[in-house]
Amino acid sequence: MDLNYSQDELVFRDEVRGWLNANLPQDLRDKVANNEELNREDLLGWHRILARKGWVAPAWPQEWGGTGWNLVQRYIFEEELGYVGSPPLIPFGLAMCGPVLLRFGNEAQKKRFLPRIYSGDDFWCQGYSEPGSGSDLASLKTKALREGNEYIVNGQKIWTTLGQYADWIFCLVRTDSNMSKKQEGISFLLIDMKSPGIMVRPLILMDGGHEVNEVFFENVRVPVENLVYEENKGWTVAKYLLGHERMGTGRIGASKRELAKLKAFAASQLGDDGKPLVQDSRFRDKLTRIEVELMALEITNLRFLDQMRRTGQPPGADVSMLKIKGTEIQQSLSELAMQAVGPLAQPFMAVGADAGFDAFTAGLAPRYCNFRKTTIYAGSNEIQRNIISKMTLGL
């Protein structure tokens, strides 16, 4: 047992860290540090910088632009990305549609879509959830009826993250309503967001941010060549995606950065007794417990990685615990950061420099609100517990 990275791995980490630090534009760094909303150009700008370096899709096969890094190197890269404080790489193209096409797409689809996902020419979003289909995804109702060489799509998707920026959406749609099991009769369809009949309506969240949308489809015509894999076999594709590449789901690098920021911030804030807040034992105990939880999660994640390296087998359902713990930690950090500013958490948003405090402080309470989403999205933590219960524990 050796918990330290090898010399080679350390050299790799330093190279990655050095390059990321040297190439992350200052304006993006500041926006992320202040929890400001990132627009399409911010997100794609950073994506393209990494694409030019050849680092935007490390896990892809090398012929499509992958780096050929091993599991540990990929993990280090992801954590460093989080730690440097860069805009997030939006997963819908790189980590979702891309891998689906690599696994299920035909040659024409791969050639048409993969290079543009890689380069950041196309912005993708995900059309899974519907108003009546959240955790029970397979109950989805959006219909796609075959008519000649086209599908006619009618229905509604919801919680479509960054749909307002998207060029393309990959959707689960119902192509046959007469199957005995609801999982059958679903297909995986790629839809151009510029198609006539698509309407995107913003869903503003309680922090005031616009990151999710409703997407309405009214007689939207989609060429059949945009069907991925077989008609009515879309659930197979969806299941593959759920099990794919969930090792980075703990977002440990980003939480480490938040923890360091919170520590520094709490050292600069005064408690009721006039001493630095970080010395207040009630505050300090909460902070340390989060730090320890994060440490445990990092080691757990590395243990899974090590097991995967040894056996060649992904850890399966246990990855769900990374999502559960990772999101709980993100929420605890955002909650404690909000607590750290005390009464200054109350003013909402439009607090300029002349109001006496900075954008970082002003962003803490909205961020707390926003982060309640983490235990709900991407399979709520209750669904994650169902998965472990069934798959790992056999209950």
Added chain:
Amino acid sequence: MNFDYNEEQQLLADSVRRFLAKDYEFDKRRKIVASSEGWSAETWATLAEMGVTGLPLPAQFGGFGGGAVDLMGVMEAFGEALVVEPYLATVLAARLVARAGSEAQKKAILPQVVEGKLRLAFAHTEKGARYNLAQVRTEATPADGGWALNGEKVVVLGAPLAEKIVVSARSAKGMSLFLVDRGALKLRPYRTLDEMRAGDVMLASVKVGADALLGRDGEALALIEEATDFATALVCAEAVGAMKFACDTTLEYLKTRKQFGVPIGTFQALQHRMVDMYIAYEQAKSMACVACSRADHAADARERQLAVSAAKIKISDNCRHISQESVQLHGGMGMAEELKVSHSFRRLTMIAQQFGDAEHHLARFAALDASGA
């Protein structure tokens, strides 16, 4: 980076686990606990044969020079079987002898420990000191060319089963250690909640020779801190084993116990709690790796202390979580003396408070963290 046990570590852990499954099953353990001695000489002899007693001791005295990581698998197996033998007490005191003792002292003690002929204990904690290792009022004063020890120690683990006891006391120069025959001490023995043997030690002008001083006069505190961190890392690994048992047996119960015509494990309210126990176990296991690994290879004392405290915070919290849930999910049966789960409950409860509870280690971690900032 890797989290494997090497081949030797794995082989030893496997053979200890096999031995315990065969010769230390719950009924056998119950008899050992109920016996007047409270331990099993037979088991101890086998552990010595297997090399377990010699594992953490230097090779020049017949041991294998193993560190905390080498002991992890064994401690996990002990935890799973709820072993009550005075192993941890002996390892802790033996570490003090190995690191502080003169050649003559080491020669006199360590080979016998390796061979299973000698058990040790460390008498340090005093009333009112709580977990503060520096707070010792027992006095050592020069007498007749040797020393006279005066004071009282409490909850000395393994004391009734030890032949030699390492006693801490304050001399004119500061914290010091003395090697004392148990027969020379007045002992009030008792059973602990988790069915181990321990005792309070009364030192009323106990006279020992000059050669009883272990290490340099007045310089023992750092040694005590190091050995205690080492033992803390080991008890973290032991906790992981006990947690594994508690989780496994609870899961089994959920699958077999029927109410309302179905196994209670079909109820989502219970499934999610079982999942949380399982996650708590995995998180604890990760922190035991941190503690043992850093106990062996830390750059300095601060790094070691930070790692051990971080681990003990998590382990203590999760000892409580898992033990309480294991009883709750068993319903009334979880309360019953006859079920092993009520015994793992007690062991986990005590481990949470052994060598510092979560609050103690939260304070130590915060102080160390601030000192490095």
